[in-house]
Amino acid sequence: MFREEIEALEQNGITRTVFRRLDDPKVIPLWFGEGDMATPEVITNAAKDALDQGFTFYGHTRGRAELRTAIRAYCNRLYGTDVSFERITVPGSSMLGITLATQMTLGQHDHAILITPHWPNIDRAIAVIGAEFSHVRQRCGARGWHLDLDEVSTAIKPNTRAIYINSPCNPTGWVMQREQQQELLRICRERGVVIIADEVYHRTIYDAEVAPSFLEIATENDPVIVVNGFSKAFAMTGWRLGWMITPSGFGEQMAVLSECFNTGAPSFIQRAGIAALEQGDTAVQQFRAQYQAGRSAVMAILGKHPLVELTEPEGAFYAFVRIPGLKSSDAFVNSVLDEQDVGLAPGFTFGPGNDEYFRLCYAQSNARLREALGRIVVYLDQHADDYR
Template sequence: MRDPIGKKAAELKPSGIRKFFDIVAEMDDVISLGVGEPDFDTPWAIRDEGIYSLERGRTFYTSNSGLKELRTEIAAYIRRRLGVNYNPVSEVLVTVGGSEGIDLAFRAMINPGDEVLIPEPSYVSYKPCAILADAVPVVIPLKEKNQFRLTAEEVEAAVTPKTKILVLPFPNNPTGAVMTRADLEAVAKVCIEHDLYVLSDEIYSELTYTGEDHCSIIQIPGMKERTILINGFSKAYAMTGWRLGYCCGPEEIIHQMTKVHQFAIMCAPTNSQYAAVAALRDCYGEVVKMREAYNQRRRFLLHEFEKMQLPCFEPFGAFYMFPSIQEFGMSSDEFATELLKDQKVAVVPGSAFGDSGEGYVRISYAYSLDSLKVAMERLSAFITKLRQR
């Protein structure tokens, strides 16, 4: 029989995150610090609106772009938080999570052979989505000495005549790194000079701990018109299972993305969209409370790592730590596997986020302080064993 599997799909590597998630599912008494999912319940006002929409029979398709009411609220939120205006009718698209937005942007913008610059370590979907869109992914290794921030010099060195899109994944998963306005201004200068477009994934924008508001590259003069902003409700509003994200960008790009979305998806879940309206209107106070809890956990882990003498730069975004395990002479996969077997603590190997993540592990603090305390006791015992070998 003819081989039924397409070459591009066959050559994609499975997610390194899911590998450990599947192992943990088969074990008892494991403390998992591996999944990037808030441990908070979705705020009640959001759930109530979702339930109410079902009770009222609001179970039909919305427009392909999403409820106009929701797109209006998204545009108002961006204006309120970032001071940037988007037309909710033509420059906002509601998607099935932020991940769909990444896929749509690449498929709408890429011609075969176009190069996409992808800083790594970073979220696992960028490179596969670029490949599926017939792009050539070009990795920019981020460096701990720069606190895993992307520099203008690194972008400049990676640009070729074929470069079309720069992925800007900040606040960063897995490192927790953030970009300052000065960082973004320098990168923007390179983008404008080389006529690059930017896919700015800001799903963790509300989870920053610098004491200053998140800065987006769309706030830099000349960048709104060459940027696709990706965001959503999963992380800030604890709505992972509601599967709702959005994209904002130039009308001509959003139009093409909407066509792909129309044929592949139709529209995002209707009751999730109604719930998201309530999230943006009424629940920012809940976001602040969750952020404060994450920050408390972040500080706790930094303190514990210091006691263990486990090197870890201070992350100021998302809800991840990215400590170095290089002293142990093990691959990140070996370290994570042995930690799981020996202490029943699950973390994600840094290599799951690209080759430049090797020598690190990702630890999520989207878990209760009680769980984190037990996990740190076990991690400390494991590290003590390794140092005694």
């Protein structure tokens, strides 16, 4: 009676583990993509003020004009671009932006390429449509993760309509460099494929202010949809606010699409988004310092462990840890949860070929993170014989 694509949906491996012990205070949660620092006060105060001022009504379905203006100013300031107001939509969360991007590009039986390892919600958004997808894998060498664009080019089929690419990458930390972005854009222009660029970790990068963006090289007529948001840069994961920048000429369609889903983001939360973009930069720097300390701790404690393979992530705030010989990442993370009260995400859920991996988010404050890393080391030492 219901669509088979819906019947076939399976919960991803992260939430399947999380739901066993969600909100259990004994657990140190490194499973979700967030830290333990609260949203900065300048942002929460803006939301409170907005509630007091009565921002509780419907608004423009593409987002309030003053927020879209602020997003435009923010992007153009960060990237030195001239993105127009007309191309910006605030449908709700970044995830919703990705869902809309998949719906804009894919129909039943169309094909999408996922650059993988990838966050599992993405393939679910494609599967719901009834489209097919295949993976092109980033490879991990001595100098970290990288992508071979020849493999991407070869993977394009006659019915390929979209390529999803997330940089800085959850879970690997890979950051796509400008030359590769240019080359991928050239390929996609030529082959008529839309790039869905997920740039939600744009500020979570350690050797620059912002990661290279497709916005900097694409024209307003290029086949590129950039999705971004507030969750990661401004510690606003629970606010569910993000934006998308589409090619020009889609204003009416974006209004309709937004109406069909959430009819835009909540009004008072949009006002908080403006405060984040205009006054949140100090907080971005503070968060970055915490994440950088987190990355150092992970590399010092886990990176040196004899059972572990790990290269230093360039961006985002995850360690994608390989334990050669691990038989089931799912069994592993559940066992670490049971024995050590540390929440991890199983590798298998980030696409094929990842069952020897687990992912941890190192955005937690340093003492807590170190405590969790210590427990993981105890676990590994106690179970060392399982992986040999």
